[in-house]
Amino acid sequence: MSSQHLGDALARLGRSGIEGCERLGRGGLFLLRTLAGLPALLPRPGLLLQQIHAVGVLTLSIVAVAGLFVGMVLALQGYYTLVDFGAEESLGVVVSLTLVRELGPVVTALLFAGRAGSALTAEIGLMKATEQLAGLEMMAVDPYQRVFAPRFLAGFIALPLLAAMFSAIGVYGGYLVGVSLLGVDDGAYWSQMQASVDFADDIMNGVVKSVVFGFVVSWIAIFEGCDCVPTSEGVARATTRTVVHASLYVLGLDFVLTALMFGN
Amino acid sequence: MNKPAPALVEIRGLHFSRNGRPIFRGVDLDIRRGQVTAIMGPSGSGKTTLLKLIGAQLTPDAGTISFDGEDVHRLRRRELYRLRKRMGMLFQSGALLTDLSVYDNVAFPLREHTRLPDRLIRHLVLTRLHAVGLRGARELMPAELSGGMARRVALARALVLDPMMIMYDEPFTGQDPISMGVLVKLIHTINDALGLCSVVVSHDVRETLSIADYVYIISDGEVVGQGTPDELEDAGSPWVEQFVNARADGPVPFQYPAADYALDLFGQLPDGGPDTGPGAGSGRRPGEGVER
Numbered sequence: 001m002s003s004q005h006l007g008d009a010l011a012r013l014g015r016s017g018i019e020g021c022e023r024l025g026r027g028g029l030f031l032l033r034t035l036a037g038l039p040a041l042l043p044r045p046g047l048l049l050q051q052i053h054a055v056g057v058l059t060l061s062i063v064a065v066a067g068l069f070v071g072m073v074l075a076l077q078g079y080y081t082l083v084d085f086g087a088e089e090s091l092g093v094v095v096s097l098t099l100v101r102e103l104g105p106v107v108t109a110l111l112f113a114g115r116a117g118s119a120l121t122a123e124i125g126l127m128k129a130t131e132q133l134a135g136l137e138m139m140a141v142d143p144y145q146r147v148f149a150p151r152f153l154a155g156f157i158a159l160p161l162l163a164a165m166f167s168a169i170g171v172y173g174g175y176l177v178g179v180s181l182l183g184v185d186d187g188a189y190w191s192q193m194q195a196s197v198d199f200a201d202d203i204m205n206g207v208v209k210s211v212v213f214g215f216v217v218s219w220i221a222i223f224e225g226c227d228c229v230p231t232s233e234g235v236a237r238a239t240t241r242t243v244v245h246a247s248l249y250v251l252g253l254d255f256v257l258t259a260l261m262f263g264n
Numbered sequence: 265m266n267k268p269a270p271a272l273v274e275i276r277g278l279h280f281s282r283n284g285r286p287i288f289r290g291v292d293l294d295i296r297r298g299q300v301t302a303i304m305g306p307s308g309s310g311k312t313t314l315l316k317l318i319g320a321q322l323t324p325d326a327g328t329i330s331f332d333g334e335d336v337h338r339l340r341r342r343e344l345y346r347l348r349k350r351m352g353m354l355f356q357s358g359a360l361l362t363d364l365s366v367y368d369n370v371a372f373p374l375r376e377h378t379r380l381p382d383r384l385i386r387h388l389v390l391t392r393l394h395a396v397g398l399r400g401a402r403e404l405m406p407a408e409l410s411g412g413m414a415r416r417v418a419l420a421r422a423l424v425l426d427p428m429m430i431m432y433d434e435p436f437t438g439q440d441p442i443s444m445g446v447l448v449k450l451i452h453t454i455n456d457a458l459g460l461c462s463v464v465v466s467h468d469v470r471e472t473l474s475i476a477d478y479v480y481i482i483s484d485g486e487v488v489g490q491g492t493p494d495e496l497e498d499a500g501s502p503w504v505e506q507f508v509n510a511r512a513d514g515p516v517p518f519q520y521p522a523a524d525y526a527l528d529l530f531g532q533l534p535d536g537g538p539d540t541g542p543g544a545g546s547g548r549r550p551g552e553g554v555e556r
Contacts (some may be wrong), residue, residue: 016545126362137361138352138422139320139373146376 027223034222037142037149047150055116056158060165062115063108067166068179070107071173073099079182089183092193095174100197104167106254109213112159113246117221120151121242124225125235148222155218163210205261212253217246269296272429272461273318280317287313289485300455300462302476303468309482311465312356315431319353320344332428349377352422354432356437358414360406366446367402370400370421375427393418397446406538411438423454429461436468448475469510481507483516
């Protein structure tokens with residue numbers, strides 16, 4: 001009997017492995033077709049701008065508020081640690097490097113997955129459930145060009161811009177707490193930051209991270225919507241999967257990218 | 265005797281199954297130019313699936329479907345899209361784009377496929393909306409429409425590119441009696457006035473038979489009856505008889521296959537019997553097709 005259970009468990013494991021590979025293959029093909037649909041956007045920039053507004057501009061407020069608070073918390077924590085060593089004038093460096101290298105891209109990507117990624121999945125999933133995608137197909141309109149490509153590119157463009165906003169607002173939040181509240185020298189806050197933050201090593205590496213996250217989160221969000229079971233339960237599951245998978249991929253990729261960029 | 269009109273759609277030896285369950289087992293049928301062809305059959309007989317197969321949204325396991333002489337499942341994507349511009353499809357749900365107004369929904373195919381000036385697009389859209397009685401609703405959003413109105417907007421949208429054929433998936437469901445009467449007349453009038461070919465999939469026997477030139481009845485994966493409405497009435501086939509006269513008893517079972525009713529309600533079969541769980545003995549997976 002136990003060998004029977006072992007056999008069943010192995011069969012389930014094998015099936016889930018095959019399903020995982022199949023899904024990965026579908027996701028890859030989906031990405032290729034979406035990328036192939038990008039040139040169709042050239043004569044119709046309005047479609048892209050509309051989606052940048054939907055996924056980027058509408059996410060800006062939560063990114064700004066989150067950036068402000070994260071910068072303020074960083075300044076508080078950094079100040080109480082640095083002041084013990086008499087190094088509180090380095091607060092600007094601590095806040096800016098933490099934001100630009102790590103928290104800017106990562107927290108923005110997590111917020112983006114929760115706000116814009118889930119919305120993209122739900123929108124596309126509902127379009128599938130209500131036969132809008134099938135309707136487009138029957139009207140000889142390719143959903144990859146008309147629906148998926150503009151949303152994918154919008155996410156890819158919007159996330160790095162949002163991450164830059166997050167970092168900039170975070171640095172200002174750190175200034176508010178560190179300089180205005182805790183009395184760190186104004187000039188030292190900015191000048192030490194200017195001297196220590198390197199454009200190529202720090203800022204550009206953060207930009208690369210946010211570009212990679214933008215690519216992955218947008219891909220996951222749109223693929224999950226397109227691949228969902230077209231029922232209300234299916235759309236709900238797909239939306240949850242988007243947030244969970246995108247968040248885990250962002251955190252995992254962040255480790256890999258950090259190791260590649262900053263490791264010796 | 266008049267020579268029959270040439271077929272626009274020819275289906276030969278169509279086999280299709282979903283999740284291992286056969287939906288079509290060797291279906292042959294012709295949809296002729298200039299005619300209203302009705303496809304009828306009990307729920308779950310694959311009528312909507314047939315429309316999706318004709319539109320190449322699904323691929324058959326075997327057999328061919330040709331539209332205007334071209335095998336729709338052998339075409340490349342670009343060629344298929346070119347062909348689909350000559351087909352209109354009215355989905356059961358309407359399938360309107362929810363972020364566009366009624367006007368923009370109807371104008372959508374024109375804006376996607378033509379470079380017509382806005383003035384001409386407006387003219388074309390308003391004439392189609394007037395034909396379905398919704399010219400005054402052009403500013404409404406799909407969420408503000410009833411199910412019947414949404415389907416009429418979808419009909420206007422399907423007509424706007426002047427297709428050769430329109431496929432109607434359950435066009436009469438959810439219509440009030442006035443709209444139903446108008447829609448029945450509209451399908452017939454549009455078909456005759458524009459020289460279209462119409463395929464109507466429907467459960468509404470009387471309305472469909474009143475406009476159909478030719479009818480196919482599908483059940484259990486096969487064509488079980490065909491002919492003009494008059495021929496069907498006189499055919500004497502038990503399948504046709506049951507369906508056309510809406511009888512509960514006949515070759516088409518009302519009940520989904522299930523274990524014995526008394527055993528299901530009051531007891532278990534002896535050990536080793538099939539009645540050991542939900543759906544047992546019905547040929548379905550546990551939980552499938554069970555009322556919750």
